[in-house]
Amino acid sequence: MTVRQDVSAPRDRTAELLRHTLGNGLRVLLAPHPGVPRVAVCVTYGVGFRSERPEQEGLAHLFEHLMFRGSASLPDGRFYEHVQRLGAEANGTTHQDYTDYYQSVPAGALERALFSEADRMRAPRFTERTLREQLVGVGQEITERTVTRPLGGFPWPLLPQVLFERRRNAHDGFGRIERLERLGLDDCADFFDLHYTPGNAVLTLVGGFEPERALELIERHFGSIAARPAPPRPELDEPAPSAERRLTCVEPGLPTPAVALGYRIAGPERDLPGYLAVLLLSRLLPAVLADPWRPSGSCGFFGPLDARTPDALVLAALLPAGRAPEELSQAVRSALGRLAGTGGPGVPAVAVAEAARRLGLELRREHAELRARARTLGRLEVLLGRPELLDELPDRLAALGPEQTAGAAAVLLAQPPAVLVLEPGAARSRPVPAADPAGRAAAAEPAPRPARPPGRPRPVPLIGPTRRAEPRSSGSLALPDGTRVLALEDRRAVVAELRLRVPLGVVGLTAPARVAAAAQELLRGAGGSATAAVAADGLWLDAVAAAPPGGLDGALTALLALARGLAALPAALPAASPGAAADGAAADGAEPALDLLVAPAAGARAGAGCCLAVVADRSATELLDRVSDLASRLAPPASAADRTCVTPARPLQGLRLVERAGAAQVRLLLCAAETASGADQAARFLATALYGGYHGSRLAIAAGPLGGAVGELRAGRDLFLGRPRAWVRARVARPAAGELLRLVRAQAEGLAQDGPDAAELARAVDFCVGQVSAVFDAPAALADGLARLGVLGWQPADLAALPERLAELRADQVASAAGQLFGGLRDGVLLGDPSALADLARP
Numbered sequence: 009m010t011v012r013q014d015v016s017a018p019r020d021r022t023a024e025l026l027r028h029t030l031g032n033g034l035r036v037l038l039a040p041h042p043g044v045p046r047v048a049v050c051v052t053y054g055v056g057f058r059s060e061r062p063e064q065e066g067l068a069h070l071f072e073h074l075m076f077r078g079s080a081s082l083p084d085g086r087f088y089e090h091v092q093r094l095g096a097e098a099n100g101t102t103h104q105d106y107t108d109y110y111q112s113v114p115a116g117a118l119e120r121a122l123f124s125e126a127d128r129m130r131a132p133r134f135t136e137r138t139l140r141e142q143l144v145g146v147g148q149e150i151t152e153r154t155v156t157r158p159l160g161g162f163p164w165p166l167l168p169q170v171l172f173e174r175r176r177n178a179h180d181g182f183g184r185i186e187r188l189e190r191l192g193l194d195d196c197a198d199f200f201d202l203h204y205t206p207g208n209a210v211l212t213l214v215g216g217f218e219p220e221r222a223l224e225l226i227e228r229h230f231g232s233i234a235a236r237p238a239p240p241r242p243e244l245d246e247p248a249p250s251a252e253r254r255l256t257c258v259e260p261g262l263p264t265p266a267v268a269l270g271y272r273i274a275g276p277e278r279d280l281p282g283y284l285a286v287l288l289l290s291r292l293l294p295a296v297l298a299d300p301w302r303p304s305g306s307c308g309f310f311g312p313l314d315a316r317t318p319d320a321l322v323l324a325a326l327l328p329a330g331r332a333p334e335e336l337s338q339a340v341r342s343a344l345g346r347l348a349g350t351g352g353p354g355v356p357a358v359a360v361a362e363a364a365r366r367l368g369l370e371l372r373r374e375h376a377e378l379r380a381r382a383r384t385l386g387r388l389e390v391l392l393g394r395p396e397l398l399d400e401l402p403d404r405l406a407a408l409g410p411e412q413t414a415g416a417a418a419v420l421l422a423q424p425p426a427v428l429v430l431e432p433g434a435a436r437s438r439p440v441p442a443a444d445p446a447g448r449a450a451a452a453e454p455a456p457r458p459a460r461p462p463g464r465p466r467p468v469p470l471i472g473p474t475r476r477a478e479p480r481s482s483g484s485l486a487l488p489d490g491t492r493v494l495a496l497e498d499r500r501a502v503v504a505e506l507r508l509r510v511p512l513g514v515v516g517l518t519a520p521a522r523v524a525a526a527a528q529e530l531l532r533g534a535g536g537s538a539t540a541a542v543a544a545d546g547l548w549l550d551a552v553a554a555a556p557p558g559g560l561d562g563a564l565t566a567l568l569a570l571a572r573g574l575a576a577l578p579a580a581l582p583a584a585s586p587g588a589a590a591d592g593a594a595a596d597g598a599e600p601a602l603d604l605l606v607a608p609a610a611g612a613r614a615g616a617g618c619c620l621a622v623v624a625d626r627s628a629t630e631l632l633d634r635v636s637d638l639a640s641r642l643a644p645p646a647s648a649a650d651r652t653c654v655t656p657a658r659p660l661q662g663l664r665l666v667e668r669a670g671a672a673q674v675r676l677l678l679c680a681a682e683t684a685s686g687a688d689q690a691a692r693f694l695a696t697a698l699y700g701g702y703h704g705s706r707l708a709i710a711a712g713p714l715g716g717a718v719g720e721l722r723a724g725r726d727l728f729l730g731r732p733r734a735w736v737r738a739r740v741a742r743p744a745a746g747e748l749l750r751l752v753r754a755q756a757e758g759l760a761q762d763g764p765d766a767a768e769l770a771r772a773v774d775f776c777v778g779q780v781s782a783v784f785d786a787p788a789a790l791a792d793g794l795a796r797l798g799v800l801g802w803q804p805a806d807l808a809a810l811p812e813r814l815a816e817l818r819a820d821q822v823a824s825a826a827g828q829l830f831g832g833l834r835d836g837v838l839l840g841d842p843s844a845l846a847d848l849a850r851p
Contacts, residue, residue, distance in 0.1 A: 025385070025396060026219055028213050028226075032235035033207030036226055037385050038397055041378070041500070042477035045781040045811065047215035048378035049121045050110040051129070052386035055182035055203035058104045062454075064199075065175075066183020067191060069102040070146050071199055075109065076100065077138040080131035080463035090120045092703070093771065095778030097379070098265050098790035102181065104315040106390045114377050114781050115216040115473035119225050123213070123469050126229035127687035129204060131463020134196045147185040154182065154438070156623035159259060161438060162325050162430055163268035164309040169439065170255045171270040171320055171426035174246040182363040189435075192712065201228050204228065208238040209266075212386040212395075215378045215785075218335045228360040244318060248257060248272070250426035267333045269340060270322040270426040273307070273318035273419075277392050281408075285399075286321055286407055288314050289347065289365045292409035293323065294353060296343045300328040301336060314386075316391055321420065323760055333429050333644065340425070347417035349410075350844055357410050369403030369503050369556045376500040474777050474811045477784045483628035489638050492619045492629040494794045495631035496804045501787035504560050504624035507795035508551040508567040510574050511727055512542070518604060523574075527551070530573040531566055539770070545603055549574065549727065550795070553787075560624065562639050571618050572642060602677035602737070603728065604839045605666055617730065619798030623787045628804075642734035666839040673719060674745035675738070676753065680832035682725065682732035688814035691727065691825035698772045698822060699723045699759055700736060702779075706755040707736075717744035721752075723830065727799055734829040737835075749838075749848060756830040763823030775809040 016533055020484040026038040041744040057068045076087055076098075091098045094117055099111040101300065113121045152546040154160045165180030172178040214224055249272070259266065290305035297303070303325035308314045323340060327333065347355055375381045375398060397404075480497040487493060516523050520542045527549055538553035555563035622631050680693075699722025700707035711718045719739035726733065740748045764772065783793035797807060838845055 014842070021508055024219075024398075027181050027395075028223060029075050030206065030227065030231050031805065032231070032233055033238070034230055034233070035210045035389060036223070037210060037212040037389060038217075038219050038222055039212070039381065039385065040217055040222075041215055043377070043480070044216040044784050045115055045380060045477045046785055047108060047114055047118050047121070047213055047217050048112045048382035048785075049118070049125060050108055050212045050214075050382040050386045051108055051125050052108040052212065052383075052390050053204055054105070054208045054241075054390045055107055055239065056103045056105040056245060059203060060179075060183075061176065061177075063187060064183075064191065064195065065179045065732055066146070066181070066185075069181060069183075069196065070142060070188055071196060072100045072102045072107050072109075073146060074134060074196060075132060075140060076768055077130055078135075079124075079128040080133060081127045081465045081468055082177070083133055086233075087124055089763070090117055090124070090209055093774050093778075094471070095702070095775040096781065097782075103310055105195065106387055108386060109288045110379055110383055112215075112782065112785060114471075114778050117471045118213075118217055118222065118472075119146050119229075119746050120471050122225050122229050123466075127463075129206065129209065129230070130233045132200060132204075139191075139193060139196065143185070143189055146182075146188065147784075148184060150182045154180075155436075158261065159266060159430065160436075161257075162259075162266055162485075163270070163322055163428055164808040165256065166438070167270045167322065167426060167428045168309070168320075170253050170320065170428055171272060172246065174244065176242055176244055177246065177318060177585045188677075189678040201236070202239050204234040205238055207235060210386045210389045212389075213631070214382040214384045216387070223370045223846070225687060226343050228673055232822075241316075245315065245613070246318070248427070249424055252425040252427060254429065255439065256429045256431060257439070257549060258435060258437040259430040260434060260436055262326075262430060262432040263779040264324050264327045264331070264433065265333060265381045266324070268322060268335060268428040268431040269303075271321040271420050271423060275315055275319045275391075276313055278317045280397075281412065282419070283307070283313075283319070284404055285408055285412040286420070287422075288322060288360065289413050289416050289673060290323075291367055292347060292360065292413060293340070294365075295359070296346055296355060297339055298343075299619050300331070301325065301339045303336070303340070309745065313388065313391070313397075320753075333427060337348065337425060337427060339362050341421065343419045344417045348421055349414045350418070350421075352503040354410055354414060360408065360410050361414055362407070364408055366557075368553075368715055371398075371401050373503040373554060375789070377788070378791040379785065399561050413572075416750050437707055451779070453737035461743065471691065471774075474815055475779075476812055477781070477808040479804070479808060480739055481628040482808070483632055483801055484633045484798075485636060487636070489575070489639075490617065491568070492617075492798055493622045493632060493635050494619065494804050495635070496621075496623050496790060496794065497625065497627050497631075498623050498787045498790065502557065503622045504555040504563070504622065504626075505785075505787045505791035506538070506553040506555060506563050506567055506623075507621045507791040508540075508549075508571060509619050509621075509665075509799050509800065510549040511730065512547060512549055513729060514572075516542060516546040516549065518546075523549060525803070527570060527574065533569075538563060538570070540570065547726065549604060556625075561634070561638060563615050564622070564635055565642070568635070568639050569619055571620065574618075583646060602675060602839060604679075604835045605664060607841070617727065617799055621791045621794035621798055621834065623791045623794070641745050652777060662835060663848075664837045665845045666837060667842045667845060668839055669841060670740065671840045671844075673739050674742055674838060674844050676736070676740070676745075676749065676752075676836065676838055678736045678760070678833040678836035680734045680830060681834070682734055683828060689800075689802065689814075691817055691821045692774060692809060692829060693810065694776055694814055695759070695822050695825035695829055696723055696725055696734070698754060698764055698768070699777050699826055702772070702775050706759055706767075706773065707752065710751045710755050711748065714740070714747065715718040715745050717741040720747060721748070725800070725829065732800065734833075736830070736833060742841060745838075745840065745844050746848055753833060756833055760823055760827030760831050763819040763826075763848055765819070766769075769819050769822065773814050773817070776814055780807070780814070781812050783807065 028036040060067050078084055094114055096113040111121045169178050273286050287307045290307050293305050294302055303323040306322050308319050384398055388397050389395045405456040482496040485493040524542040531538050538551055540549055540551040542549050551567055553563040698705055707721050711721050717740055721738045723736045736752055738748055783789050836846055
């Protein structure tokens with residue numbers, strides 16, 4: 009019998025991009041998305057590492073770190089208070105020509121986010137202590153990115169040293185730590201006064217807010233910041249290269265040389281049509297190159313539309329065995345000749361159109377996410393003064409044809425590439441940046457502006473109420489084979505997001521690699537571009553598809569066929585017993601999933617209780633009708649007997665001790681069956697977080713004194729062999745294993761008996777509301793969340809209402825739910841060295 013629920017909300021208005029400029033010169037971009045419960049806030053400054061003065065290379069990146077360490081009203085790292093409390097995110101990045109700072113917060117915290125950004129734009133606080141701390145952190149980052157990481161510096165930041173001659177363009181953005189350590193607080197203050205002015209910044213908001221209210225808050229917090237003139241843009245042009253330049257380094261562990269080719273290109277602010285043609289060319293080149301050459305191609309070192317002139321086209325590849333770097337250079341030159349129409353037949357118009365279509369869809373999908381959209385809008389305003397270009401890009405790319413790509417290829421053919429080679433060898437070698445006196449003389453800056461007066465602390469605004477997600481429409485459908493289908497309408501999902509989550513049963517635990525291979529074969533047979541992967545623990549298979557306009561039916565058919573095909577896997581893939589599979593993993597030197605050791609020899613078949621989630625720019629009713637129609641055309645599902653969930657008696661009684669001689673850590677898995685009745689889903693959700701599901705949980709706090717002895721400690725809920733369960737997982741050093749086992753049980757009992765106090769409950773609610781709200785940041789994240797909760801019986805409307813329900817819970821309701829979930833944590837597995845297990849086995 010088919011059961012459907014369809015919940016409809018009023019249609020929201022068309023997406024807008026509103027512009028405003030404050031009296032102090034701060035540019036404001038507003039992109040409201042009604043119905044979304046979070047807001048992305050991004051401040052983009054027109055300063056990057058190509059703005060640095062001689063002998064200060066790396067200061068822009070160091071300064072980005074310092075901006076998080078304190079301001080007049082939020083000193084000593086208090087910037088992160090609202091971020092951590094609300095399960096939000098905040099970060100910053102430094103690029104060639106801009107630096108951006110971004111936050112994603114619940115809509116009720118918009119004013120706090122704006123306040124925190126305005127406070128550090130008005131009055132950052134620099135101290136010797138924070139400067140020295142950040143120098144240590146930056147030094148570690150430089151070492152990790154360029155020294156210890158495999159292929160460190162390839163292709164960035166090594167390739168710019170070969171591609172460019174001017175200091176500003178060639179240096180790596182990190183600088184040398186011994187030079188940075190010479191900088192003082194005056195240097196930091198000068199850098200701020202020169203570059204961090206309102207007139208050199210863009211504030212961008214994307215998400216759930218009312219524009220009028222947002223402008224009022226922006227004026228309140230940013231409007232009083234004193235205007236200062238924006239600095240002149242640095243001079244970056246340099247003469248065209250006259251000969252090929254090459255840098256060869258040594259990299260241990262490489263099977264064959266790694267090669268990167270770099271070509272200088274005009275940035276989008278100087279020649280947008282030409283730039284977009286090169287961007288499209290970067291997708292066409294790998295396909296045009298003959299075997300065995302398959303380099304990756306990109307416009308820019310950090311992605312497209314990310315820098316002014318001069319920018320770069322980068323091609324990178326690991327050479328096939330027996331091939332030389334010169335052969336790759338010649339192959340690329342031949343391919344460029346073909347693309348230019350001078351070295352054989354050109355590329356057909358249909359191939360150019362298909363590459364443009366795919367690239368346009370990728371851009372749409374990427375920028376459906378709040379944070380990505382906010383960052384790119386701000387960047388385009390700083391670099392080009394044209395944020396609206398973001399939504400024009402798919403059409404502009406589609407308008408390009410072979411003539412434009414041929415012209416771009418001809419321009420590249422006319423210049424010699426820069427060549428970076430990493431050769432295999434015993435000891436790593438990297439160049440030391442050389443001095444460039446001529447470049448320094450040319451890079452002289454105006455004198456610093458007069459220092460700003462020190463800022464005074466201001467009252468920190470309170471965080472407002474939770475905002476509920478309001479999707480246009482949502483609904484669910486139960487197919488005859490037992491598959492649950494959840495559909496949600498999202499106007500951002502021009503590219504539909506589909507997720508299939510399949511419980512795998514015992515066969516997933518015992519033969520995960522064969523299940524994954526079978527799933528890929530099923531998807532290949534159905535066509536389309538869906539992918540599937542088995543979770544590390546073998547409990548689930550997750551399939552992902554992104555369907556462009558016109559491709560939804562194909563993607564739906566592929567995932568529906570996958571769900572039905574997986575139902576037959578236990579018969580097709582006779583699996584070893586869980587115990588034998590665990591022994592096999594140990595024999596191979598791998599650590600088995602502890603779930604193998606609590607699983608019975610038989611259990612739920614793969615495919616029983618799977619969930620298909622669909623998020624698209626169509627009504628939920630239309631989506632569910634389409635799924636029902638497509639499902640009816642597939643081969644009949646497995647019989648009811650085959651799809652029945654076999655639930656044996658309790659698979660384990662008490663603690664099972666599994667010896668692993670010499671193991672430095674003890675691994676722990678405790679499980680308890682979850683009853684169908686009792687506390688509602690919201691109470692169980694919050695109880696899990698309070699017990700061991702976030703950084704402020706009872707387990708996290710209680711385990712604090714154990715320090716580094718605890719490598720993992722978390723609680724959760726899932727569906728195991730057809731039955732819902734609660735669990736705790738841990739990794740702990742042998743000497744601390746007994747203490748950890750005691751506190752795990754004691755904290756469960758304490759939470760169930762006493763419940764949280766008001767402050768503890770409020771902290772957990774704030775964090776969980778922020779985490780749940782984040783699911784609505786992007787259609788892709790929303791589809792992920794729906795599939796994961798759908799297998800537990802949730803409806804789309806339950807997810808939208810969860811923040812409100814969490815805020816309404818009482819302490820006694822949470823305590824009752826904790827008792828039901830974790831009060832029975834007596835069964836499980838301990839895996840470790842026999843001596844440690846012997847101690848744990850004693851009363």
